[in-house]
Each structure stands twice: as structure tokens, then as C-alpha cells.
Amino acid sequence: MEEEVLWFLMAMLGYVLGAIPFGVVVSKALGLPDPRTVGSGNVGFTNVLRVSGSKAGVLTLLGDMGKGWVMGWAAMQWLTTESFIMVVALSPILGHLFSPFLGFKGGKGVATALGSVLGLSPSIGTLLLLIWLGAVAIWRYSSGGALAAFGLFPVVAIVNEQRQEFLVFAIIVSALVWIKHKDNIVRLWKGTESKIGEKKA
Numbered sequence: 001m002e003e004e005v006l007w008f009l010m011a012m013l014g015y016v017l018g019a020i021p022f023g024v025v026v027s028k029a030l031g032l033p034d035p036r037t038v039g040s041g042n043v044g045f046t047n048v049l050r051v052s053g054s055k056a057g058v059l060t061l062l063g064d065m066g067k068g069w070v071m072g073w074a075a076m077q078w079l080t081t082e083s084f085i086m087v088v089a090l091s092p093i094l095g096h097l098f099s100p101f102l103g104f105k106g107g108k109g110v111a112t113a114l115g116s117v118l119g120l121s122p123s124i125g126t127l128l129l130l131i132w133l134g135a136v137a138i139w140r141y142s143s144g145g146a147l148a149a150f151g152l153f154p155v156v157a158i159v160n161e162q163r164q165e166f167l168v169f170a171i172i173v174s175a176l177v178w179i180k181h182k183d184n185i186v187r188l189w190k191g192t193e194s195k196i197g198e199k200k201a
Contacts, residue, residue, distance in 0.1 A: 003079060003080065003081060003084065004084075006078065006079065007075075007079055007081070007084035007085075007087065007088055010071070010074065010075065010078070010079070010088045010091075011087050011088050011091040012091075013071075013091075014071040014088055014089075014090075014091030014092045014095065015091045015092065015094060015095040016095060017067045017070065017071065017092055017095065018067050018068070018071070018091060018092030018093060018094065018095025018096045018099075018112055019095035019096065019098075019099035019100055019101055019102075019106070020063075020067065020095075020099075020101070021043045021099055021101060021102055021106065021107070022043075022059070022060050022063030022064050022067075023035045023042075023043035023044055023045070023047070023048045023060045023064075023107065024036065024043055024102075025063070026048065026056050026059045026060050026063065027048060027052055027056055027060075030052070030055070030056055032051075032052040032053075032056055033051060033052065035047050035048050035051060035052070036102075038051045039051040040194075042107060042108065043102070043106065043107045044060065044064065044107035044108055044110065044111065045057055045060045045061040045064060045110075045111055045142075046142040046143075046196070048060045049061075049196075050194070050196075060111075061111050064096065064107070064111035064112050064115070065111045065112065065114055065115035065118070066115060067092045067095075067096070067112060067115065068089075068092045068093065068096075068111070068112040068113060068114065068115025068116035068117075068118075068119065069115035069116065069118050069119040070092075070115075070119065071088055071089060071091060071092045071116060071119065072088075072089040072115065072116040072117065072118065072119020072120040073119035073120075074088070074119070075088035075089050075119070075120070076119065076120060082163055082165040082166070083165050085120070085165070086120075086165050086166065086168070086169040089116045089117075089119065089120050089169065090116070090169060090172065090173070092112055092115075092116060093109050093112050093113050093116055093173060093176065096109050096112040097109050097176060097180060107180075108146070108177065108180040108181060109173075109176055109177055109180055110132075110146040110149075110150070110177060113150070113173050113176075113177060114128060114129055114132070114149075116173075117153075117173075120166070120169075121160075121162070121166075123160070124156055124157065124160060124162070127156055128149045128150070128152075128153060128156065129149075131145070131148055131149040131152060132145040132146060132148065132149040133145065135148040135149070136196060139195075140195040140196045141188065141193055141195055141196070142196055143181055143184035143185075143187075143188065143193060144188060144193075146177060146181060147177075147178060147181055147184075147185070147188075150173065150174040150177040150178065151174065151178070153170045153173065153174045154167060154170045154171050154174055156170075157170040
């Protein structure tokens with residue numbers, strides 16, 4: 001198959017896969033409240049963890065990271081053109097953020113983006129994951145950890161001398177994550193952001 005056709009098909013598959021809201025799927029499978037109707041209303045790991053417990057939270061995290069990792073890894077295995085690889089790795093993130101199953105709304109993209117980066121570059125993905133975990137461990141703000149990790153993502157890409165296409169990917173993904181966290185940024189600034197371990201009213 002021509003690579004031009006393959007990358008397009010993979011990108012479409014990645015978007016559909018990314019659009020699967022694992023927070024909703026896991027919660028329904030376990031007989032738990034739909035995360036869109038409780039807590040912050042977000043379908044991602046943090047809200048599911050807060051309102052439904054660690055089992056549902058971890059399963060949501062694994063599902064959201066997994067769909068990003070699968071597409072990032074597959075792109076590295078089956079494609080050779082760098083720009084095609086990055087588009088395929090970006091596709092599940094866009095699917096997660098703008099899911100047709102949720103009226104083109106979605107989560108904030110952190111776990112799926114981490115998975116995609118891990119698929120593209122395990123070393124850089126692991127570093128971002130460690131930055132996120134470290135920031136969360138220190139400040140107990142999941143959003144703060146995400147903003148720290150993806151704020152540093154372009155810097156990490158430059159320091160590791162990745163190709164130009166990877167740097168562009170890093171900038172786009174970081175911008176998307178920060179934009180989706182605009183309300184969290186306001187709450188962090190005001191000191192009203194919920195910490196990990198706190199119950200959402």
C-alpha cells in the first residue's frame with residue numbers, strides 16, 4: 001500500500017480510537033456514575049478517580065494512554081515519512097479532545113498525549129510522565145502536573161535534538177493541552193483548584 005494512503009487510513013483510525021471516552025465506558029461497565037454528570041463533568045482520569053475511586057480511575061488512565069500509545073507506536077513501525085508519523089500520533093489526541101461520541105467535546109488530552117509521546121519516543125515520554133508525577137507528588141494538583149510536563153515538552157524535544165517535525169508536534173500538543181486547561185489555570189491562580197485526594201462537591 002502506498003504510504004500516502006496508509007498514513008491517511010491510520011490517521012482516521014487514530015481519530016476514531018482516540019474518540020472512545022474510556023472514562024464513560026469504564027464507569028458504565030462498573031456500574032458507576034457517568035463522569036459527565038458528577039464532579040467536574042470531565043471524562044478523564046482525574047475526575048473519574050475523584051468521583052468513582054482508584055479502580056475506575058486507573059482503568060480510565062490505561063485506556064486513554066493506551067489509545068495514544070498504540071497509534072504512536074504503529075506510526076513509528078509502519079511509516080517512514082516524519083510528517084506522516086506525527087499526524088498519525090496526533091490523531092488520537094484530537095479524537096479524545098473532540099469526540100464525535102460526545103458531541104465533539106472530550107477530555108483534556110493529557111493521558112492520550114502522554115501515550116502518543118511514549119509510542120513515538122519511550123525516553124521522552126517517560127521523562128514527561130516523570131515530570132507530571134513529580135509535580136503531582138509535590139503539589140497534588142493533577143492539572144499542575146500536566147501543565148508542567150507539557151509546558152516543558154518543546155524544551156525537552158529541543159534538548160534531545162529531535163527532528164523538526166517532532167518539535168512542531170510537541171508545540172501543537174503542548175498548546176492544545178494548555179488551552180484545554182484554561183479554566184484550571186484560573187483556579188490555580190486563585191487557589192481554588194481541587195487537589196488529588198479531595199472529593200469534588
